[in-house]
Amino acid sequence: MAVSTVVPGGRSNKGLSQQIEAYHAWKAAMIREIHHYRSWLESNDLASADIVGRLEHCSDVLREDKVTVALAGEFSRGKTELINALFFASFGQRMLPSHAGRTTMCPTEIFFDEAGSYLRLLPIETRESQVGIAELKLQSKHWHCIPLDGLTPDALKAGLEPLKQTKSVPIAQAVLLGFSLDGLDRDPEKSGHALIPAWRHALISLDNPLLRQGLRILDTPGLNALGSEPELTVSMLPKADAILFILAADTGVTASDMTLWSEHINKSEHKAGRYAILNKIDVLLEDIEGDEHAWRFIDNVREKTALQLKLEPSQIIAMSAKQALIGRTQHDAERVAKSRIDELEALLADQILDRREQLIQDSVMQDVLGMIHNSQAVLRDRRDMLEDRLEKFRASTVSKDFLGDLSAKTQEDYDYYYKQLFTLRSSRRLMKSQAAILNSMIEPQRFDSYVTETKIRLMNAWTTFGMGTAIDDFYTSIEDDLKNLKYEAILAQRMIDSIYKRYTTEARNRHLKPTYLKVDRQIKALESLRQQAKSFKRSPSSLMTEQTIFIKRFLQTLVAEARRLYDEIRHEVALWPQEALMPIFQHTTDQKQMLETQIGRLKELAQSATVGRNQIERIEAMSTDLLHQQKALERIEKKLRRPAPQALRSVVTRLPSVVPVASSR
Incomplete structure (x- = not known):
C-alpha cells in the first residue's frame, strides 16, 4: 500500500511556482506603498535627505531580495534532473544535461540577468591563481561566454551542453589544481592522466518566470567539487536559503554521502534549513514484490536516513525527479502525483518563503513602519493642539x-x-x-x-x-x-x-x-x-x-x-x-x-x-486637512501590514470548516 503524500503543516499546495509568484507580488506591493509614503512626505515638505535615503535603501533591499536553493550530493543522485523537474519542465524537455553518469561537472549558478540569457564558463586553470570565484565574477576576461538569447528549446539545450565537458591532464597537474587523488577519474586512453572538469564554475542566466522573480539555484556536483573548491562551503552554501541534500532511495546514505554531509554541509551556518531528498523511488516501485513492499522499504530508509543525518523525518522527502519531469512535460497529472514532487514544493514554500517573509517584516517593514509612526505622531500632535484651542473659542465671541x-x-x-x-x-x-x-x-x-x-x-x-x-x-x-x-x-x-x-x-x-x-x-x-x-x-x-x-x-x-x-x-x-x-x-x-x-x-x-466665523472655519479646515493626512497614512500602513502570502495561507488553512445550516423550509 503506497504511503499517501502529506503536505507539511497541513497546507494545500498550490505549487512552488505560484507561491514564488505570490511572494514576488507581495514584495512589489510593499515597494509601491514605500513609494506612496515617500510621495506623501514630499507633498507635505517633510522629505529630508536622510528619510528619502532610508526609504530608497528599503526599496532596494526588496528589489534585490533573492531566494536561493542549493542542491548538493554525490554524482548520479539526480540533482540536475530535480532542477529540470522543479524549474524547467515548461520547456517540454530536459534543459540542463541530465543522463546516467556524471553530467554537470562544475558548480553551476542559475539565475535571471537583465543583460540577457547566457552561459559563462570559468576555466579550471584559474585555480592556479590566488583569486577566488567571487572576485573572478567581476573580471569578465577570464570567462568563456556563450549567448543563449532567442534560442529555441532544442538550441538552448545544445547551448548548455558544454557544462559536462572534461579534459585529460597529468595526475600531478590535477592534484596541483586541487583535486583529491582518491577522487580522480583515470583516463582510460592515457596512462598517468585523469579526467577533470574543463570548467571551474558556470553561470547560467535564463529568462524564466521563477528566475525573473528572484529565484537562484546553486548546483554543486559531488564531494570532489566541494572538497577542491572551499569557497562553496565557506561562502556560497551558507548564504543559501535551503540546501537540498540529494540521496538515492535504493542505497540511502553511503560512506561518500556521509563524508560530504559531515565535512561540507552539516558544519556550515545556514540561514534556513537542510533537507534530504531520497530520489529515484520509481526504481523501487517497479519491484516485482509490489508497491506495498517497496513503500515499507522506502519508509525504513527514510527513518534510517533521519537518524544518520540527525534530521527530523519531516525534513526528508522520498520522491522521483525523473517521473516528475516526465509527468510535467507530458501533462500527466497521475504520474506527477506519484512522483511526490508536490510534497517537496510544499516544504520549500513553507520553510523558505516563510523565513524570507519574516526576515523582510522584521527588518525592512519595521523600518518603514517606524518612520510612518513618527509621521502619524506629528499629525496627531498638531491636530490635537488645533482642536484644543478651537474648543475654547467655539463657544465664545470671535x-x-x-x-x-x-x-x-x-x-x-x-x-x-x-x-x-x-x-x-x-x-x-x-x-x-x-x-x-x-x-x-x-x-x-x-x-x-x-x-x-x-x-x-x-x-x-x-x-x-x-x-x-x-x-x-x-x-x-x-x-x-x-x-x-x-x-x-x-x-x-x-x-x-x-x-x-x-x-x-x-x-x-x-x-x-x-x-x-x-x-x-x-x-x-x-x-x-x-x-x-x-x-x-x-x-x-x-x-x-x-x-x-x-x-x-x-x-x-x-x-x-x-x-x-x-x-x-x-x-x-x-x-x-x-x-x-x-x-x-x-x-x-x-x-x-x-x-x-x-x-x-x-x-x-x-x-x-x-x-468672523469664516476664520474659524478656515482653522477647522486646517484640522480637517490634518485628519485627511492621517487617514492617508493609515491606508499606507494598513497595506504594508497586509499578511504575507505564506502567513495568509496559514491563517486560511486554520479557519474552521463552514457547516451548512439546514433550511427551515
Missing part, C-alpha cells in the same frame, strides 16, 4: 485675540522644535566622532596587516602545527578587534540612550526609540568561520597538499570571507551614527516643518480686515 493666542502657541511649539533640532545637530557631530573611533578599530589596513603576517608565517611554517597556530592567531587578532569594537559600541550606545532620555521626557516624544548597532550577525559569522578554519586545517586533504596550495586556498576562501564580513561591519558602523538619531531627527524636523506651514496660514488669517 476676536483677534483668538488668532493671536493660537499663533503664539504655534510659535512656541515651533521655537521648541527649532532648539531641539539645533541641539540634535550637535549630538550628531558628537556621534560622528564616536563612529570614527569605532571605524579605527576595524580599518582595512589592520585587516591587511593580519593577512600579510599570516601569509608569511604560513609560508615559513615547516609543520602542520605551525600552520595551524598561524591560522589561530589570525582569527584571534580579528576577535580582539571585535571585542574592542563591542566595548566602544556599548559606550556609544550609552551616549545615544542619554540623548533619547533627555528628548523623551515629554509625553509627545515618548514613542521614539533608538536604533542599536547591528553587527551581531557578522560577529557570529566570523566565529563560525574560525570553527570552519579549524576543520579546514585538520582536513587530511588540506594537510597532505603542498604548502603553497594550502596557502592559496586559505587566502582564497577563509580570508576572503572574513574580509567580506569585515566590510559589512564597517558599512554598518559608518551608517549607525546617522541612523541611531534618525527617529528623533525625523520627528523634530517634521514637527518644525508642519508648524512653519501652520504659522504661515495663521498669519494670512491675522491680516484679514475682519474677524
